[in-house]
Amino acid sequence: MIRKWLKNGYMTLIFLFLYAPVAVLIIFSFNASKSRSVWGGFTLDWYRKLLENDEILSALRVTLIVALASALIATFVATITCIGLDAMRRRPRTVIMNISYIPIINPDLVTGISLMLLFFFIRMKTGFATLLLAHIAFNIPYAILSIAPKLRQLDRNIFEAALDLGCRPAQAIRKVILPEIRPGIVTALILTFTLSIDDFVISYFTAGSQISTLAITIYSMARKSVNPQINALSTLLFVSVLTLLLIINARSSREAGNAKKTARKTNA
Amino acid sequence: MRLRLNRLTWPYLAWMLLFTLVPLLLVAFYAFTAYDESGKLFFTLQGFRNVISMKDTVALSAFGLKQLFSLDLQVPIYVNVLAKSLEIALLSTLICLLLGYPAAYILAEHSRRNRNGNNLLLMLFVIPMWMNALLRTYAWLALLEPRGIINNFLGQLGLGPVQFLYNDFGIGLGMVYNYLPFMILPIHSILVKISPSLIEASEDLGANRMQTFSRVTMPLSLPGVMSGVNMVFMPAMTTFLIPDLLGGGRYLLIGNAIERQYMVSRDMTTGSALSIILLVFVLASMKFLTRYEKENNEGGMLL
Numbered sequence: 001m002i003r004k005w006l007k008n009g010y011m012t013l014i015f016l017f018l019y020a021p022v023a024v025l026i027i028f029s030f031n032a033s034k035s036r037s038v039w040g041g042f043t044l045d046w047y048r049k050l051l052e053n054d055e056i057l058s059a060l061r062v063t064l065i066v067a068l069a070s071a072l073i074a075t076f077v078a079t080i081t082c083i084g085l086d087a088m089r090r091r092p093r094t095v096i097m098n099i100s101y102i103p104i105i106n107p108d109l110v111t112g113i114s115l116m117l118l119f120f121f122i123r124m125k126t127g128f129a130t131l132l133l134a135h136i137a138f139n140i141p142y143a144i145l146s147i148a149p150k151l152r153q154l155d156r157n158i159f160e161a162a163l164d165l166g167c168r169p170a171q172a173i174r175k176v177i178l179p180e181i182r183p184g185i186v187t188a189l190i191l192t193f194t195l196s197i198d199d200f201v202i203s204y205f206t207a208g209s210q211i212s213t214l215a216i217t218i219y220s221m222a223r224k225s226v227n228p229q230i231n232a233l234s235t236l237l238f239v240s241v242l243t244l245l246l247i248i249n250a251r252s253s254r255e256a257g258n259a260k261k262t263a264r265k266t267n268a
Numbered sequence: 269m270r271l272r273l274n275r276l277t278w279p280y281l282a283w284m285l286l287f288t289l290v291p292l293l294l295v296a297f298y299a300f301t302a303y304d305e306s307g308k309l310f311f312t313l314q315g316f317r318n319v320i321s322m323k324d325t326v327a328l329s330a331f332g333l334k335q336l337f338s339l340d341l342q343v344p345i346y347v348n349v350l351a352k353s354l355e356i357a358l359l360s361t362l363i364c365l366l367l368g369y370p371a372a373y374i375l376a377e378h379s380r381r382n383r384n385g386n387n388l389l390l391m392l393f394v395i396p397m398w399m400n401a402l403l404r405t406y407a408w409l410a411l412l413e414p415r416g417i418i419n420n421f422l423g424q425l426g427l428g429p430v431q432f433l434y435n436d437f438g439i440g441l442g443m444v445y446n447y448l449p450f451m452i453l454p455i456h457s458i459l460v461k462i463s464p465s466l467i468e469a470s471e472d473l474g475a476n477r478m479q480t481f482s483r484v485t486m487p488l489s490l491p492g493v494m495s496g497v498n499m500v501f502m503p504a505m506t507t508f509l510i511p512d513l514l515g516g517g518r519y520l521l522i523g524n525a526i527e528r529q530y531m532v533s534r535d536m537t538t539g540s541a542l543s544i545i546l547l548v549f550v551l552a553s554m555k556f557l558t559r560y561e562k563e564n565n566e567g568g569m570l571l
Contacts, residue, residue, distance in 0.1 A: 007374045007377075010370060010371070010374065011371065011374055011375075011389075014367070014371050014448075015392065017445065017448075018392075018393075018396045018445070018448065018449070019396070020411075021404065021407035021408050021410075021411055021445070022396075022399070022403070022404065022407050024407060024410055024411060024417060025403070025406070025407040025410065028410060036409070036410040036413065036416065037410055037411075037413065037415060037416045037417045037420055038420070077279065077280060077283065078280075080276045080277075080279065080280070081276060081277050081279070081280035083273060083276050084273055084274055084275065084276025084277035084278075084280075085277055086273075087273035087274050087276075088274055088277070096277060096280075096281070099284055099288070100284075102284075102288055102289075102292075103288055105554075106292075107502060107503065107505075107506035107550060108506070109506045109507075109508055109523055109526065109527070109543075109546075110292075110295070110506070110543060110546075110547060111291075113295060113526070113530060113539070113540075113543055114291030114292050114294060114295050115287070115291050116530065117291060117294040117295060117298055117536070117540070118286075118287070118290060118291040118294055120536075121294055133287070136287075137283075137287040137288070140280070140283065169272060169273070198398070198399075198400050200400060200401070200402045200509070201508075201509070205530070205531075215400060215402055218402060218403070218406070219402055219509075222402075222406050222409070222513060223512075223513070223517075230406065234403045234406065234407075237400065237403065238399060238400070238403055241398065241399065241400065242395065242398075242399075245395070245398050249391070
């Protein structure tokens, strides 16, 4: 009895620790006083001000365009790559998959710096293009990791069956493989979109001084002064990322559920 | 036909070469080169010399590192910074382990009971892991400020304002907060895999709870601990956000020291030299830790 009580108490404390700061951040985005710590009544003013803030609106535009474009490109490249990978022998495939892990394992700081040096080296001016390239670069491996398992589940013979039945390879890919791996592709799209919106460190090093994403704007505002608009902006960013993650999670657990159901059916 | 499909990976390989391998090599390249007045590259060891010398032009005297090493002021500043970063990263990792292991253990018991239901509790631990570190760190500012929420609360109890920010405590707290889920999840995922029959066998053979834990559960969970330590230590060692925001610009760890070299001093050579040293540290610790880690790398990659 006491054990159980202790355990529940401990878990509650850990949850409080993990969620209290974020809760405070969100609550104070509705605070009528300008303070970060004294409650002065409820207001939506800070959200209204966000909509009038040109700097933030343009950062929002950049963030969304980069997220959308990098998600589409990264997922496209990853899809092609995964189809190619699946046709490979085991050893070269493992080597390539291991290379794909480098950007994931690499600390963000090092990824950001190394890309910044690359753009500097090839004399490319930092700005929208470099930001987009950097986001594609860190997104591709995650897209590959979402799509590759779907291809591995796929029966290798159906591609050849499609060819035997008269499809050209491109047709076989379009009509047979792509529909089969669509769930993986959609997950990859949402995941890379989310990661792109959520990224700060890599954007910080590759965006240059002319353009800015929401995360960079929050960072520079946070360093300057107390401003509840940061809380409002953070809340919006937090809620949108959280929503996207819940969608990804619901998708994958639904798939797992479906897989279980199919397995049961085949067993019966 | 298979060989033809192979070619679909070529664009990706070219991409990885250009955007992953070349950039990493460039960090090493710039660590040993600098530009002269006419814009020509030349070989130099000045970057590494700056790292180990006192004569760096970055305003470092205000960071209060001297009081820590008051016996020997000749110790190079960046060696201090590196030592400090290691100390804070190791300490944060240890605290994460001490706080996280029991949580992972309780969570694993819970997961075992609800094997088929959806695991909301686990989900609640995963969500913070996916939140932006910037937002999570910023959130602590409001709590820890001299006139922040915690100090207001302490003030009402009649306790004086406590300086939480801009010191080891604030930075360490920021790290533990940011990285705790990275410790809990890998340990949890290995604890759920331990077969209950092993625990039963241990109890049948006369071990009490403590003995079962120390002789069976704990040793079996070590790979998870190793991967958790890795997942906490690496970002703790490389973060620049946490010392930057919670240190208020007065606190230097290797992460923001590097960021400053590039973004403030615009000294690529010294910045790259520092990055190389950091990478060596990180890779060495990874090599050391992953020796113990077998096939356990699904420690919370995805939700």
